[in-house]
Amino acid sequence: MTSNQRRLAWQAIWTLQLVAALAAVVVLNGRAAGSSAPGGSDAVRRYGFRLEQVNTAAGIDFVHAPPTFDRQLEHIMPQIASTGASVTVVDFDRDGWQDFYVTTSRQEGRNRLYRNQGDGTFRDVAGEVGLADLNRAGSGASMGSVWGDFDNDGYEDVLVYKYGRPELFRNDHGKTFQAVTERANLPRWVNANAATWLDFDRDGQLDLFIAGYFDERIDLWHLQTTRIMPESFEYANNGGRKYLLRNRGDGTFEDVTERMGIGSRRWTLAVLAADLRRTGYPDLFLANDYGVPELFANDGGKRFVEVGRTTGLGATPKSGMNASAGDIFNDGRLAIYKTNISEPNVLVQGNDLWIPSAGGSPGKATGDDRIPEYENLASSLGVDLGGWSWGAQFGDLNNDGNQDLYLVNGYVSAGERSSYWYDFSEIAVGHSSIIGDAKNWPAMRGRSFSGYQRKRVWLNDGLGRFTEVAQVVGATDTYDGRAIALADFGHRGVLDAVVANQGGPLLLYRNSVTPGRHWIQFALEGSRSNRSAIGARVEVQWDGRRQLQEVVAASGFAAQNQRPLHFGLGASTAIDRVLIHWPSGREQMIEHPSVDTLHRITEPNAG
Amino acid sequence: MPADTGVVAPDRALPQRRFLSVDNRFLPPLLITCILITAHLSFGILESYQRTALAIATAMAAELLMGRLTYGAWPNPASAYITGISVGILVRSPFFWPYVLCSLISITSKYVLRLRDRHLWNPSNFGLSAVLFLAPDTVSHLSIQWGNVVAPMAVIWLLGFVIVWRVGRLHISATYVAAFLALSFVRSAVTGTPWLATVAPITGPMYQLFIFFMVTDPKTTVRDRRWQCIVVLCVALVEAALRLNEVIYAPFYALFLVGPCALIIERLVLRSK
Numbered sequence: 001m002t003s004n005q006r007r008l009a010w011q012a013i014w015t016l017q018l019v020a021a022l023a024a025v026v027v028l029n030g031r032a033a034g035s036s037a038p039g040g041s042d043a044v045r046r047y048g049f050r051l052e053q054v055n056t057a058a059g060i061d062f063v064h065a066p067p068t069f070d071r072q073l074e075h076i077m078p079q080i081a082s083t084g085a086s087v088t089v090v091d092f093d094r095d096g097w098q099d100f101y102v103t104t105s106r107q108e109g110r111n112r113l114y115r116n117q118g119d120g121t122f123r124d125v126a127g128e129v130g131l132a133d134l135n136r137a138g139s140g141a142s143m144g145s146v147w148g149d150f151d152n153d154g155y156e157d158v159l160v161y162k163y164g165r166p167e168l169f170r171n172d173h174g175k176t177f178q179a180v181t182e183r184a185n186l187p188r189w190v191n192a193n194a195a196t197w198l199d200f201d202r203d204g205q206l207d208l209f210i211a212g213y214f215d216e217r218i219d220l221w222h223l224q225t226t227r228i229m230p231e232s233f234e235y236a237n238n239g240g241r242k243y244l245l246r247n248r249g250d251g252t253f254e255d256v257t258e259r260m261g262i263g264s265r266r267w268t269l270a271v272l273a274a275d276l277r278r279t280g281y282p283d284l285f286l287a288n289d290y291g292v293p294e295l296f297a298n299d300g301g302k303r304f305v306e307v308g309r310t311t312g313l314g315a316t317p318k319s320g321m322n323a324s325a326g327d328i329f330n331d332g333r334l335a336i337y338k339t340n341i342s343e344p345n346v347l348v349q350g351n352d353l354w355i356p357s358a359g360g361s362p363g364k365a366t367g368d369d370r371i372p373e374y375e376n377l378a379s380s381l382g383v384d385l386g387g388w389s390w391g392a393q394f395g396d397l398n399n400d401g402n403q404d405l406y407l408v409n410g411y412v413s414a415g416e417r418s419s420y421w422y423d424f425s426e427i428a429v430g431h432s433s434i435i436g437d438a439k440n441w442p443a444m445r446g447r448s449f450s451g452y453q454r455k456r457v458w459l460n461d462g463l464g465r466f467t468e469v470a471q472v473v474g475a476t477d478t479y480d481g482r483a484i485a486l487a488d489f490g491h492r493g494v495l496d497a498v499v500a501n502q503g504g505p506l507l508l509y510r511n512s513v514t515p516g517r518h519w520i521q522f523a524l525e526g527s528r529s530n531r532s533a534i535g536a537r538v539e540v541q542w543d544g545r546r547q548l549q550e551v552v553a554a555s556g557f558a559a560q561n562q563r564p565l566h567f568g569l570g571a572s573t574a575i576d577r578v579l580i581h582w583p584s585g586r587e588q589m590i591e592h593p594s595v596d597t598l599h600r601i602t603e604p605n606a607g
Numbered sequence: 608m609p610a611d612t613g614v615v616a617p618d619r620a621l622p623q624r625r626f627l628s629v630d631n632r633f634l635p636p637l638l639i640t641c642i643l644i645t646a647h648l649s650f651g652i653l654e655s656y657q658r659t660a661l662a663i664a665t666a667m668a669a670e671l672l673m674g675r676l677t678y679g680a681w682p683n684p685a686s687a688y689i690t691g692i693s694v695g696i697l698v699r700s701p702f703f704w705p706y707v708l709c710s711l712i713s714i715t716s717k718y719v720l721r722l723r724d725r726h727l728w729n730p731s732n733f734g735l736s737a738v739l740f741l742a743p744d745t746v747s748h749l750s751i752q753w754g755n756v757v758a759p760m761a762v763i764w765l766l767g768f769v770i771v772w773r774v775g776r777l778h779i780s781a782t783y784v785a786a787f788l789a790l791s792f793v794r795s796a797v798t799g800t801p802w803l804a805t806v807a808p809i810t811g812p813m814y815q816l817f818i819f820f821m822v823t824d825p826k827t828t829v830r831d832r833r834w835q836c837i838v839v840l841c842v843a844l845v846e847a848a849l850r851l852n853e854v855i856y857a858p859f860y861a862l863f864l865v866g867p868c869a870l871i872i873e874r875l876v877l878r879s880k
Contacts, residue, residue, distance in 0.1 A: 421853075
């Protein structure tokens with residue numbers, strides 16, 4: 001064979017290689033994008049549950065209304081006013097039924113507190129108890145709420161965070177709510193999309209963390225300048241400051257943010273306070289828009305140290321919008337789910353599922369030997385592509401003993417045949433002097449921006465694979481989802497879902513699980529620990545399996561799940577033991593608790 | 608998108624051009640490595656080290672293997688290195704496979720899509736355009752800004768222009784930049800979008816790579832200097848037309864369309880002469 005013939009022969013082989021590689025791209029792309037489970041009449045039997053939209057039957061007619069800001073922002077108003085639909089679950093009157101609170105954001109719009117009447121219906125009592133009228137002119141627009149018993153009187157109090165003045169209400173025995181903002185010494189104005197309760201120093205008093213989004217010096221209704229936008233699409237550091245407010249135990253709070261080492265000015269959209277390093281102290285995970293997430297490691301309640309980059313989860317800047325935690329492998333490790341943006345043909349950030357190094361702790365030695373290394377396994381497990389993703393929650397939707405994942409999405413649904421994405425793609429790469437000024441942003445002109453998206457419900461098979469089943473099981477709405485919360489509203493041993501949509505109706509999905517699947521729930525009440533038991537960890541061991549859950553306040557985006565922890569057990573009818581790690585440091589073990597039961601457990605005083 | 612195979616400009620040996628003693632062949636790889644390291648250490652620009660390493664390793668392995676098997680000699684891996692590093696920077700995907708396949712497609716295109724002794728497409732432009740077009744759900748391109756300060760951006764622009772000047776391609780980059788700026792005025796006038804928004808993309812790192820490495824690739828540009836300017840002007844014009852039709856990956860697609868056409872026309876003209 002001459003060298004020329006050899007060259008021609010190899011070129012023929014390379015041609016085949018090129019064709020094969022191009023074909024592989026198409027196949028792999030299709031496989032990743034079209035991972036929905038097959039439908040069909042046996043889908044419910046196959047996946048073990050179905051969701052049914054019942055908001056109308058349940059007496060829920062709430063529709064969120066977005067705020068309207070300064071006219072200088074008129075051209076991009078749907079973006080600036082793209083948050084505010086929130087939902088938090090609470091049993092505010094201690095009647096044993098889970099209620100929920102939702103916010104609207106238009107000036108003079110009224111928030112609602114839906115009281116569970118125990119018969120499958122809900123009644124709005126916000127006006128009666130004093131939690132409705134929170135969008136008055138000059139006070140800002142409600143963005144969300146978070147519940148915690150900060151005065152340890154047994155009734156859950158609530159912070160409503162806003163683009164404006166945060167408002168704290170003390171729950172007076174489930175009858176009325178008393179505004180205590182002034183006395184509590186809260187900041188005067190925070191443009192916040194996230195807040196949570198935590199007991200960072202384990203003194204038994206719930207402290208408060210509020211995360212700013214826009215700079216707190218900006219009044220969005222009366223702009224002094226249009227230079228209010230992020231200085232970069234992925235490296236912005238000009239957002240709102242954070243507030244760590246220590247509960248003095250006398251109804252007032254002390255700003256300890258700087259002293260505790262939290263100096264972030266990133267654009268935070270979600271916060272999770274959980275004991276991610278198993279030190280007994282809650283750490284703070286911040287999902288930030290326009291940048292990297294941050295993990296503030298709690299150093300024994302004395303200070304926080306930002307270890308995001310060290311742990312690996314703070315390396316890649318994306319558009320963080322959610323923070324929730326779940327033990328997806330049933331091995332006692334809490335994975336963190338952070339949502340981002342994925343838009344075909346434009347921007348594929350992919351959501352993040354951060355798994356700590358095996359064993360949970362310790363990890364990489366960095367002075368603190370409990371700093372874990374995190375690995376993003378979202379792609380490997382198939383939970384990465386969720387559109388313009390917002391809130392997501394872990395929960396065992398089919399009671400098979402594994403934590404599933406329910407995600408809502410969609411940014412701005414407007415003109416169905418027009419998209420703002422091209423214009424956004426131009427401004428997003430601009431230098432800070434361009435992107436940072438709202439007047440440079442192209443007008444939206446009624447165009448959609450990742451609108452009308454299908455939701456995602458990923459079923460965890462417990463073997464390292466999630467299957468997307470949303471359309472099959474009934475989660476079929478295409479509103480602009482923001483917040484989702486999971487709760488057992490009917491004492492049926494299943495997790496229902498309530499979804500808050502931006503500029504859209506609140507949806508209640510009633511869950512029906514195939515009979516024969518068992519469960520157990522724990523409602524904890526602290527004594528030495530904070531009474532809400534926020535920070536308590538419960539590990540259920542059964543049938544050679546174990547699952548860890550932690551009581552947290554805020555979870556997801558602008559949401560809070562029910563306080564009692566719900567564990568699906570599959571076909572098992574017996575539990576070996578339950579370990580409870582109280583925030584005070586006390587450990588408790590319960591042997592063979594009965595299944596299919598909600599156990600109310602008060603922290604023991606002795607031992 | 609990088610300057611492929613032997614980015615060697617004739618060394619005219621002028622003393623003023625010897626302010627650096629580094630061989631011209633190594634300048635583009637050095638520049639792109641500097642960009643990569645600076646950008647990642649400063650701002651974390653990479654999707655991940657592993658993905659970029661995978662792209663570089665795939666490109667270099669493919670080049671070495673295919674060059675050796677096809678021509679019986681080991682090729683200089685410098686251009687494959689640039690291809691791999693460009694893929695590693697420009698491809699954004701939560702998956703690993705796009706980095707492997709994009710690099711493989713890029714290098715393979717050099718050996719398959721040829722006209723006589725020259726390949727028609729800039730390899731990384733071909734690979735990137737292919738995966739962007741064929742994998743819209745899982746792949747996007749670098750679409751961010753370097754940090755928030757002017758200094759690093761200015762340094763890279765300056766360094767980039769110095770290097771393209773040293774390798775005799777400054778006129779191409781300069782023509783493209785001038786055309787882009789002028790056409791952004793036109794697009795702004797047509798669409799009503801603020802001019803600063805239409806000009807914003809060129810301030811980002813993606814365009815720095817495009818301008819310094821892709822449009823200047825000596826193996827895939829025509830030989831006459833005047834025609835080089837005309838061709839890159841055509842690239843800018845096609846890109847503007849695509850942008851007016853809201854095609855997000857416009858620069859890559861424009862070069863993908865114009866580059867090979869220019870080479871084919873050049874070949875036909877030369878033959879007729």
